[in-house]
Amino acid sequence: MILLDLELKDSPGELLKALTPISEMGINIHSVIHLREKKSDGKVPVRIVLEDLDEETLEKIVERLEESGIVVTKVNNKVRKMDIDVVVIGHVVDTDIRDTIDRLNKYGLVVDLDLTMPHPFKESSARMRIIVDSKNLEDLCREMEKLSKEKDLLFIKSF
Amino acid sequence: MKVILVGFGVIGRGVIKVIKKKREYLKKKYGMDIKVVAICDSSGAAIDERGLDLDLALEVKRKKGRICEYPGKGVTLPVTEVIRSVEGDVLIEVTPTNLEDGEPARTYIIEGFKSGKHVITANKGPLALYFQELMSYAKKYKRIFRYEASVGGAMPIINLARETLAGNEIIEIKGILNGTTNYILTKMEREKLDFDTVLKEAQELGIAETNPYQDISGLDTAAKIVILANSIMNMNVTIRDVKIEGISRITPEALTMANKGGYTIKLIGEVKRNKLEVGPKLIPLDDPLNVKGSLNVAKLYTDLAKEVIVVGRGAGSIETSSAILSDIINIYLQTSRG
Incomplete structure (x- = not known):
């Protein structure tokens, strides 16, 4: 059996979006388990159990799911993608927020950004949600350290 | 069990209060009779080989701020001299933390081992800077070294692990x-x-x-x-x-x-x-x-x-002293087994 752990938005039609490409490829789905107790920030983890597959077909499924914007967090309990949160404190905007995001995007993907600026002279805070391949996590952390030194930003990480 | 206390600040006084409070309990439960034979602060010490009067020691400290004013038994000896010369089973070291060079606590702990005493400390400085050195002294002089109170106060962690x-x-x-x-x-x-x-x-x-x-x-x-x-x-x-x-x-x-x-x-x-x-x-x-x-x-x-x-x-004098007391009991049990 194959276990696919996905992260879906908590809205109607999301599950169908995930299941359609699998059934279109003629693959048998044993079960779908909602891990609602692990729900966080509007995302619901879902585990899909499939029949045994060869490596190539499995890779194809994962690719198709990712193409349709679905986050595959684990394949057979092996972490593939991580969803991490970061709160950044500093002069986030004045230090070229676009450049900050571009540089983080070299190793991951900033998918959500929330910003608060209490006062023009005070430090602002931003919250970012970043999706990163587990193999790129160390590089992403190194880039954060570089940004932190160059731009005097404090990255508070969720991991 | 003869105890020498070095450091008579908030934690030191907490240790004395806890020993006082638990005296009967410890006798009944473990057969352990704790005698505090010396208390040192920066002024000097009070020494009584038969055991100091703990209420009196607390009162002297509260009223005069200096333990060397303890009637009849107060001295102005340096702490290292007290550790060396007074006979005791356990040295409890609770002087203020110094994260720069761990002194004077490091010296007191080493002197404790050298003069044949088991050592208990709540002091992070020497442990964070000279852990291996202190362990090697404990080993060399075959003494027990315990420091539960140094991390997390009353929260058990070192001995738990x-x-x-x-x-x-x-x-x-x-x-x-x-x-x-x-x-x-x-x-x-x-x-x-x-x-x-x-x-x-x-x-x-x-x-x-x-x-x-x-x-x-x-x-x-x-x-x-x-x-x-x-x-x-x-x-x-x-x-x-x-x-x-x-x-x-x-x-x-x-x-x-x-x-x-x-x-x-x-x-x-x-x-x-x-x-x-x-x-x-x-x-x-x-x-x-x-x-x-x-x-x-x-x-x-x-x-x-x-x-x-x-x-x-993680803090508080009585809470932290409870961790020190658990170390005292542990040493007593280990050494009285023969």
């Missing part, structure tokens, strides 16, 4: 090991106040020290992480190996941002292979590490028992 969880490999320890910073962050989060305001209030309440640098810079947590790394995880590190970031840049806006994403911000100390770090971290709101106020918490990841979590009071 080494004794209760014996047989488990401790893979990672992660936690809040400083009550002052936890109090500040909790208050900032709840009341949307800025760091400086809350710090000032904490100082007025006596929760934060007049010089709060060691707490808010993360240095205090770093010292504790080093003690855990060396004593529980068999590492050989000092405070200089820890990557440290404090909490003074945390803003109420950042806490609100974290809350929106389902997190809070805590000053977390973390130790595992290749990682020795202290810094603010996002902790899920429903995580057991999200303890409030001045509580301490630690999560130990072990190979067999998996995750074990302890929560407790």
Whole structure:
């Protein structure tokens, strides 16, 4: 059996979006388990159990799911993608927020950004949600350290 | 059991109060009779080989501020001289923490071993800077060295990991090991106040020290992480190996941002292979590490028992003294077995 752990938005039609490409490829789905107790920030983890597959077909499924914007967090309990949160404190905007995001995007993907600026002279805070391949996590952390030194930003990480 | 107490500040007085309070209980339960044969402070010492009057010692300290004024038994000898010359089974060292060079506590501990005493300390300085050296003295002189009170105050962690969880490999320890910073962050989060305001209030309440640098810079947590790394995880590190970031840049806006994403911000100390770090971290709101106020918490990841979590009071003289008392009892039990 194959276990696919996905992260879906908590809205109607999301599950169908995930299941359609699998059934279109003629693959048998044993079960779908909602891990609602692990729900966080509007995302619901879902585990899909499939029949045994060869490596190539499995890779194809994962690719198709990712193409349709679905986050595959684990394949057979092996972490593939991580969803991490970061709160950044500093002069986030004045230090070229676009450049900050571009540089983080070299190793991951900033998918959500929330910003608060209490006062023009005070430090602002931003919250970012970043999706990163587990193999790129160390590089992403190194880039954060570089940004932190160059731009005097404090990255508070969720991991 | 003859005890020499070095350091008669808040913790030292707490130790004496706890010994006084538990005297009958200890006799009944363990057959242990504790005699405090010397108490030292910066003025000198009070020495009585038959056991000092503890009420009188507390009164002298309260009224005159100097233990050397103890009637008839007060002396102005240097502490090292007292440790060397007074006969005793256990030295309890509770002088103020010095994270620069660990002195004078380091010298007192070594003198204790050299003069044949088991040593208990609550002092992070010498442990965070000279752990291996102190252990080698304990080994050389075949004495017991215990320091449960140095990390997490009353929260059991060192003896828990080494004794209760014996047989488990401790893979990672992660936690809040400083009550002052936890109090500040909790208050900032709840009341949307800025760091400086809350710090000032904490100082007025006596929760934060007049010089709060060691707490808010993360240095205090770093010292504790080093003690855990060396004593529980068999590492050989000092405070200089820890990557440290404090909490003074945390803003109420950042806490609100974290809350929106389902997190809070805590000053977390973390130790595992290749990682020795202290810094603010996002902790899920429903995580057991999200303890409030001045509580301490630690999560130990072990190979067999998996995750074990302890929560407790990280400060307070009676609370900290309870950890010291557990070390006294342990030494008594180990040595009286013959």
